[in-house]
Amino acid sequence: xxxxxxxxxxxxxxxxxxxxxxxxxxxxxxxxxxxxxxxxxxxxxxxxxxxxxxxxxxxxxxxxxxxxxxxxxxxxxxxxxxxxxxxxxxxxxxxxxxxxxxxxxxxxxxxxxxxxxxxxxxxxxxxxxxxxxxxxxxxxxxxxxxxxxxxxxxxxxxxxxxxxxxxxxxxxxxxxxxxxxxxxxxxxxxxxxxxxxxxxxxxxxxxxxxxxxxxxxxxxxxxxxxxxxxxxxxxxxxxxxxxxxxxxxxxxxxxxxxxxxxxxxxxxxxxxxxxxxx
Amino acid sequence: xxxxxxxxxxxxxxxxxxxxxxxxxxxxxxxxxxxxxxxxxxxxxxxxxxxxxxxxxxxxxxxxxxxxxxxxxxxxxxxxxxxxxxxxxxxxxxxxxxxxxxxxxxxxxxxxxxxxxxxxxxxxxxxxxxxxxxxxxxxxxxxxxxxxxxxxxxxxxxxxxxxxxxxxxxxxxxxxxxxxxxxxxxxxxxxxxxxxxxxxxxxxxxxxxxxxxxxxxxxxxxxxxxxxxxxxxxxxxxxxxxxxxxxxxxxxxxxxxxxxxxxxxxxxxxxxxxxxxx
Numbered sequence: 001x002x003x004x005x006x007x008x009x010x011x012x013x014x015x016x017x018x019x020x021x022x023x024x025x026x027x028x029x030x031x032x033x034x035x036x037x038x039x040x041x042x043x044x045x046x047x048x049x050x051x052x053x054x055x056x057x058x059x060x061x062x063x064x065x066x067x068x069x070x071x072x073x074x075x076x077x078x079x080x081x082x083x084x085x086x087x088x089x090x091x092x093x094x095x096x097x098x099x100x101x102x103x104x105x106x107x108x109x110x111x112x113x114x115x116x117x118x119x120x121x122x123x124x125x126x127x128x129x130x131x132x133x134x135x136x137x138x139x140x141x142x143x144x145x146x147x148x149x150x151x152x153x154x155x156x157x158x159x160x161x162x163x164x165x166x167x168x169x170x171x172x173x174x175x176x177x178x179x180x181x182x183x184x185x186x187x188x189x190x191x192x193x194x195x196x197x198x199x200x201x202x203x204x205x206x207x208x209x210x211x212x213x214x215x216x217x218x219x220x221x222x223x224x225x226x227x228x229x230x231x232x233x234x235x236x237x238x239x240x241x242x243x244x245x246x247x248x249x250x251x252x253x254x255x256x257x258x259x260x261x262x263x264x265x266x267x268x269x270x271x272x273x274x275x276x277x278x
Numbered sequence: 279x280x281x282x283x284x285x286x287x288x289x290x291x292x293x294x295x296x297x298x299x300x301x302x303x304x305x306x307x308x309x310x311x312x313x314x315x316x317x318x319x320x321x322x323x324x325x326x327x328x329x330x331x332x333x334x335x336x337x338x339x340x341x342x343x344x345x346x347x348x349x350x351x352x353x354x355x356x357x358x359x360x361x362x363x364x365x366x367x368x369x370x371x372x373x374x375x376x377x378x379x380x381x382x383x384x385x386x387x388x389x390x391x392x393x394x395x396x397x398x399x400x401x402x403x404x405x406x407x408x409x410x411x412x413x414x415x416x417x418x419x420x421x422x423x424x425x426x427x428x429x430x431x432x433x434x435x436x437x438x439x440x441x442x443x444x445x446x447x448x449x450x451x452x453x454x455x456x457x458x459x460x461x462x463x464x465x466x467x468x469x470x471x472x473x474x475x476x477x478x479x480x481x482x483x484x485x486x487x488x489x490x491x492x493x494x495x496x497x498x499x500x501x502x503x504x505x506x507x508x509x510x511x512x513x514x515x516x517x518x519x520x521x522x523x524x525x526x527x528x529x530x531x532x533x534x535x536x537x538x539x540x541x542x543x544x545x546x547x548x549x550x551x552x553x554x555x556x
Contacts, residue, residue, distance in 0.1 A: 007443070103441035104388040105407070105434070112382040129383070130442075137443040156383070163381035164408075165285070165415040 001083040003090040007138060010091050013052075014140040022049035026141035026168075028132060031055040031092075032072040032186035033081045036176040040145040041085035043173050047143055053082050054135055055092040060099070061127030067264075072189055091139075098134060107133065109156045112246050116152045116257055117268060120236050125156050132157055141168050149175040149183050151255055151270045155244035175269070177203065183269045190265035194232070201230040202260060202269045205238075209256050210271050213240065219256065233260040233267070243272050251275055279361040281368040285416060288369050291330075292418040300327035304419035304446075306410060309333040309370075310350040310464040311359045314454040318423040319363035321451050325421055331360050332413055333370040338377070339405030345542075350467055369417075376412060385411065387434045390524050394430045394535055395546060398514050403434050410435055419446050427453040427461050429533055429548045433522035453547070455481065461547045468543035472510070479508040480538060480547045483516075487534050488549050491518065497534065511538040511545075521550050529553055 004010060017024055025044030029037050037053075044051045055078055062068035075092065082090055106126060109118070113125040136144065146154045158170050176184045181203035182196075191199060205226045209219035223238050236259035241248060243255040257270035282288060295302055303322030307315050315331075322329045333356055340346035353370065360368055384404060387396070391403040414422065424432045436448050454462045459481035460474075469477055483504045487497035501516050514537035519526060521533040535548035 101441070103437065104390040105438050105441060106386050106388055108384050108386060110382040110384055134443045137445055140445065159381065160383050163379070163383060165412045167415055167418065 001079070001087055001090065003079060003092055005091075005093055006097060007093065010138055013089055014138070017050055018140060023142040024048055024140055025051045026135065026139045026144040027051065027053045027087070028135050028144060028146070029053060029055055030057045030071065030186065031078050032074055032189075033078045034176070034184040034186060034188075036147050036149065036173075036184040038081065038085040039176050040147060040173050041082065041087055043171060044143065044145050045086040047171070050088045051086060052089050052091060052139055052141065053087045054139070055082075055090055056098060056131065056135075058098075058127060058131040059095055060130045061124050063121060063123060066121070067187075067190075072186055098131065106130075107160075109160075112152070112156050112159060115241055115246050116237060116239055117259060118152065120259070125153065128153055129156065129160055132160075136161075136166055136168060143169045143171055145171045145173055147173050147175060148272065149185065149269065151243070151257060151272065152246065155246055158244055183267075185267065187265045187267065191262060191267075192264075195262045195265070198231045198233070199262075199267060201227060202258060202267060204230075205258065206256055206269060206271045209238075209240075210273060213254070213256065213273075213275060223258070227258070227260065231260055231262075233262040235259075236261050236266065279357070279365055279368065281357060281370055283369075283371055284375060285371065288416055291367055292416070295328055296418060301420040302326055302418055303329045304413065304417045304422040305329065305331045305365070306413050306422065306424070307331060307333055308335045308349065308464065309356050310352055310467075311356045312454070312462040312464060312466075314425050314427065314451075314462040316359065316363040317454050318425060318451050319360065319365055321449060322421065322423050323364040325449070328366045329364060330367050330369060330417055330419065331365045332417070333360075333368055334376060334409065334413075336376075336405060336409040337373055338408045339402050341399055341401060344399070345465075345468075350464055376409065384408075385438075387438075390430070390434050390437060393519055393524050394515060394517055395537060396430065398537070403431065406431055407434065407438055410438075414439075414444055414446060421447045421449055423449045423451055425451050425453060426550065427463065427547065429521070429535060429550065430524065433524055436522055461545070463545065465543045465545065469540060469545075470542075473540045473543070476509045476511070477540075477545060479505060480536060480545060482508075483536065484534055484547060484549045487516075487518075488551055491532070491534065491551075491553060501536070505536070505538065509538055509540075511540040513537075514539050514544065 025048030027040045057071050107129040109125040180200040182199045205223045209223045212219035238258040240256050242250050243253045254275045255272050259268045303326030305318045335349050385407040387403040458478040460477045483501045487501045490497035498516050516536040518534050520528050521531045532553045533550050537546045
């Protein structure tokens with residue numbers, strides 16, 4: 001496995017793969033890899049001749065008061081894990097390589113960014129679309145892999161790719177969890193010991209909520225009570241929306257999602273399931 | 279030469295060209311072709327194995343009070359001209375084929391759309407970026423060809439392609455003019471006989487302005503007087519800006535551009551030249 005840092009080297013690699021008739025699977029990450037990322041690589045490996053992983057903590061998707069500077073980084077550990085999972089190339093560019101100048105042009109996710117995480121993270125999904133657009137173009141990928149844990153990101157990217165005819169497919173990969181149910185996340189390292197004990201209650205609240213939805217009951221107030229009872233963190237949101245279009249017209253595919261702000265970590269989790277019509 | 283109307287057929291053609299190792303030159307047009315378009319095809323032909331022309335009057339780039347409905351169309355004549363110039367494939371999709379649903383996501387050109395045509399055509403360049411993004415992705419083009427007459431469009435597209443790493447090159451092709459200097463345009467057919475006699479004064483005003491700029495004199499007021507004297511149309515703007523970044527810091531490459539609204543036709547024209555520093 002090679003690691004490169006420049007667009008020029010990446011272009012050369014992509015040209016070589018293309019010339020050899022190989023398909024490319026892209027796994028975009030911000031590094032500090034965990035088993036969720038490994039599952040993305042495994043899926044990419046199954047469906048493509050070669051797997052490219054990008055590792056780039058994208059400043060454009062962090063707000064001014066967010067954790068860009070202290071976002072966890074460990075390139076050596078990432079390289080070992082990526083290689084073990086079967087990655088062929090890591091692209092780990094500098095910020096200056098990706099953003100050599102400020103562009104006049106912006107991409108706005110619109111309505112889809114007004115729910116869930118978009119509410120408390122203004123501009124976050126603009127930054128996500130900015131970097132994935134560049135990575136999609138640079139990588140020449142046939143398929144790109146994203147985890148369901150970042151479900152709103154996934155829905156917005158799917159819409160972007162479909163509505164603007166990007167020549168690649170987006171693959172949705174299920175959330176990987178700890179044994180106690182906590183969704184794997186690079187930000188879990190920020191949790192205090194006590195918060196780590198509380199954090200599995202996010203998934204439990206979702207399970208409770210899903211059962212209530214199946215019974216035709218609005219789950220938000222019961223889930224709120226449950227989380228207040230069991231978590232010291234502040235609830236940012238609990239929402240039930242259609243998926244992937246993220247409207248309040250929930251019938252068919254739906255997402256039940258929540259975010260809880262602990263002292264140093266803001267955790268998100270969700271379940272996607274089918275609601276049967278009346 | 280073939281003409282196709284669906285994305286599916288286009289994708290098949292692109293796959294075949296790619297498999298044969300052929301490079302693709304894209305000439306995006308709104309049809310009602312003239313010699314300016316023919317020059318784009320010729321340039322594309324020189325630099326690529328195969329030439330794809332799109333013909334699509336893009337509703338997204340017309341304002342509610344603009345001329346989308348009455349924009350001139352003549353597909354049979356276009357086919358003959360495109361074939362004579364060496365076009366290999368025409369892609370002429372319906373509006374529903376290009377825009378099957380309203381997207382939540384938009385592309386905003388920002389500061390670069392606040393000058394020149396952007397001022398009197400709000401949303402115009404959003405619509406241009408929307409359609410070229412789709413065409414760039416669908417065509418798999420190595421190079422795309424645009425005329426200098428639409429200089430602001432060209433500058434915005436160049437910036438979009440560079441800042442977001444599209445895997446294609448934009449080629450700028452010089453304006454083609456009538457013998458009397460009038461820039462070729464599909465909209466020239468809207469001119470009355472009297473307006474057609476006046477219209478070459480747009481180019482003359484630009485020539486006068488360029489000489490004044492060379493002499494270090496601000497040309498706007500003299501050009502305004504000249505056009506009021508010689509044209510019945512209403513001046514929309516006359517501006518001198520840096521090019522292609524479109525700022526008021528003019529040294530080096532600059533654009534002197536104007537727009538005049540005649541009764542049924544809004545005509546634009548420009549010169550791009552180098553201003554020597556003091």
